[in-house]
Amino acid sequence: MVVEAHIFYKRxxxxxxxxxxxxxxxELKRATLRFEYELLRGTEVISTGYTRHGCIEVPTGRxxxxxxxxxxxxxxxxxx
Numbered sequence: 001m002v003v004e005a006h007i008f009y010k011r012x013x014x015x016x017x018x019x020x021x022x023x024x025x026x027e028l029k030r031a032t033l034r035f036e037y038e039l040l041r042g043t044e045v046i047s048t049g050y051t052r053h054g055c056i057e058v059p060t061g062r063x064x065x066x067x068x069x070x071x072x073x074x075x076x077x078x079x080x
Contacts, residue, residue, distance in 0.1 A: 001056050003032070007049035017041060028070065031055050031063050 013019060020040045027034035032054050039047040057064045 001054050002051055003054045004052040005049070006051075007047060009047050011041070011044065011046040013039070013041065013046055019046070026050065028066065030065055033066065033070070 018041075022038040022040065024036045025033065026036040032052055034050055034052045036050045037048060038045050055064050055066055056062060
């Protein structure tokens with residue numbers, strides 16, 4: 001479920017332009033994840049943004065933990 005969305009416009013784009021959307025999993029917590037985006041025209045970044053998603057139980061709409069299969073994408077914590 002999308003709980004937050006932000007976009008930052010840097011340059012205009014036209015309907016017929018070919019654009020590239022880069023997506024990065026920037027954060028993975030117990031019940032939420034955040035994706036960051038860059039929209040490019042060639043090598044020029046024309047827009048950036050992010051979305052935060054919360055995991056919910058579909059029948060109840062209550063928050064739940066990230067599914068185990070997504071934990072494989074979690075970066076290991078640095079050892080001290």
